[in-house]
Amino acid sequence: MADSPHIGINAHLLSGKAGYRSAGIHGYIAGTLTHLQAAAPDWRFTVMVGRENGLTFDGLTMRRAGLDTESPLRRILWEQVAQPGQLGAFDLLHSMAFVSPLILTKPSLVTVYDLSFIHYPQVLSTARRVYLRLFTALSCQRARRVIAISHSTARDLSQSLGIPAEKIDVAAPGYDASLYRPLPPDEVAAFKREKGLPDRFWLFLGTLEPRKNLVTLIEAYAALAPADRLPLILAGGKGWDYQPIFDAVVRHGLQSIVQFPGYLPFAELPFWYNGADCFLYPSVFEGFGLPALEAMACGTPVIVSEASSLPEVVGSAGMSLPPMDVSAWTAALKRAAHDPDWRQSAREEGLREAARYSYAETARQHVASYRRALG
Numbered sequence: 001m002a003d004s005p006h007i008g009i010n011a012h013l014l015s016g017k018a019g020y021r022s023a024g025i026h027g028y029i030a031g032t033l034t035h036l037q038a039a040a041p042d043w044r045f046t047v048m049v050g051r052e053n054g055l056t057f058d059g060l061t062m063r064r065a066g067l068d069t070e071s072p073l074r075r076i077l078w079e080q081v082a083q084p085g086q087l088g089a090f091d092l093l094h095s096m097a098f099v100s101p102l103i104l105t106k107p108s109l110v111t112v113y114d115l116s117f118i119h120y121p122q123v124l125s126t127a128r129r130v131y132l133r134l135f136t137a138l139s140c141q142r143a144r145r146v147i148a149i150s151h152s153t154a155r156d157l158s159q160s161l162g163i164p165a166e167k168i169d170v171a172a173p174g175y176d177a178s179l180y181r182p183l184p185p186d187e188v189a190a191f192k193r194e195k196g197l198p199d200r201f202w203l204f205l206g207t208l209e210p211r212k213n214l215v216t217l218i219e220a221y222a223a224l225a226p227a228d229r230l231p232l233i234l235a236g237g238k239g240w241d242y243q244p245i246f247d248a249v250v251r252h253g254l255q256s257i258v259q260f261p262g263y264l265p266f267a268e269l270p271f272w273y274n275g276a277d278c279f280l281y282p283s284v285f286e287g288f289g290l291p292a293l294e295a296m297a298c299g300t301p302v303i304v305s306e307a308s309s310l311p312e313v314v315g316s317a318g319m320s321l322p323p324m325d326v327s328a329w330t331a332a333l334k335r336a337a338h339d340p341d342w343r344q345s346a347r348e349e350g351l352r353e354a355a356r357y358s359y360a361e362t363a364r365q366h367v368a369s370y371r372r373a374l375g
Contacts, residue, residue: 005374006044008090008106009033010083012069013097014049024290025113028149028173029096031359032366033057039363040370046090048083050075072128092144092373094366098132100139109373110139111147111171114287115156120211122240137161144373147171147366150288152309169369173288174359175297182299182351183274191271201231202333203276203300205264205291206283209239213282213305213323215248220329222252228334229257230277237263273298278336278343281310284323289313293357296350301343303332317350 011033013025036045037059046061050069056062065082069075079095084103087093093100094109117124117132124132140146140161146168148154154170157163192199206212214234221232232254234245249258264272273279279295281304289310292302296317304310305323314320319335321328335342 004042004044005091005370006046006089007370008087008093009045009047010079010093010095010097010100011047011049012065012075012078014053014055015070024287025097027290028113028362030055031174031176032096032171032362033060035360035363036060036366038360039367043367043370048086050078076131092370094370095139098139099135100143102135102138104142107373108139108143109145109147109369110136110143111149112136112140112153112157113149114153114285115160116211116285116287118160119285143167145169145369147369149173150309151312153287156308169365169372171362171365171369172357173290173293174357174362175290175294175354177297177358179270180273180294180297180354181270183270188271188274191268192275197233197275198231200277201233201275202278202280202336203233203235203272203295204280204282205235205269205272206281207236207239208234208242208245208260210241210244211283211285213284214245216324216326217280217282217329218245218248218252218254218258220326220333221258222248222254223326223330224333224337228337230337232258232280233261233276234258235261235264235272269294270298273300276300278303278346280333281305282321282323282329283307283310286310293354297354299347299351301336301346302350303329303336313353314350315353315356317353318346 011029014029015026034057046063048063051065052068065078067074069078080101084101087106090106093106096111098112100108100110117129121129140163146163148157148168148170149172151170154168157168158165249255273295278301281292283305284307286309292304292313295302302314302318304314304320306320307323311320319332321332
């Protein structure tokens with residue numbers, strides 16, 4: 001190996017298009033690559049992406065495939081058939097989304113975001129579920145190092161796939177502090193007027209699906225006296241098995257006070273977080289829980305479930321509750337509505353906890369993992 005290592009990075013899940021592929025995994029990869037060269041100025045990095053991807057990153061060489069890999073099937077074909085023949089110049093291959101090629105001529109490292117395909121298999125087709133289950137396990141077993149995005153995912157890798165804990169490194173996500181920050185009150189008020197939003201409201205943001213545990217939140221909300229309720233906004237696109245969420249709203253006669261605005265444009269998210277009185281995240285399973293971090297960075301109090309990775313994300317900020325305890329959620333919502341001292345304390349603690357995270361640190365953790373993998 002040369003004095004300046006050359007790292008090949010499979011980043012085919014980078015996307016310039018709006019939608020699910022421009023959300024969590026894309027954001028993590030893009031944030032890491034933005035700071036990678038600064039974390040190892042003397043190293044060489046070649047980033048492999050699809051033909052249609054026009055993104056560039058300072059100091060990194062972009063290698064575009066000969067085909068459009070937006071389609072999962074074409075991406076898998078490229079990863080397993082074309083990629084193995086393109087590794088000759090690299091000292092290490094980093095696959096940034098679950099799977100490395102079966103034919104490997106170089107040491108490898110792989111990133112795993114969560115194991116939802118094991119714990120919530122219904123969300124995927126049988127073919128995708130089987131592919132991820134088999135190939136992720138094999139990729140992690142063969143890799144020299146595995147990167148998990150939270151300590152919760154690291155534990156899950158050991159318990160569910162049998163990956164030795166000493167082989168796993170944690171590199172948590174960061175956020176863009178120029179976007180996710182407390183905004184001037186007059187700008188937030190203007191945004192609320194533009195969107196027809198009430199002065200005070202509670203916000204959830206995420207895919208509408210069972211693991212987000214929104215039926216429990218709605219049950220807790222319904223148990224509040226009308227005077228204790230703020231309008232509840234459940235934002236995000238429809239995932240799978242979302243109908244029980246809408247049915248719960250109708251069952252409790254909450255249609256006039258619970259809103260479903262659907263997918264929110266990326267550029268608007270800081271205004272939604274800033275505008276909310278409190279951010280609610282009752283999810284029972286998260287690889288990390290980025291919306292909670294973004295809300296804290298905007299100075300918004302958070303109430304989350306004490307499940308999977310969420311307690312490590314929020315730390316001492318806000319409130320962490322048993323995910324299925326309806327009465328605990330009802331009590332927390334009532335306090336959030338009427339206790340301005342708690343809201344101010346949760347705001348200050350949230351800003352402090354959010355400051356622990358940055359993509360510059362994520363990139364430094366990656367370089368440390370590369371060093372371990374290269375021995």
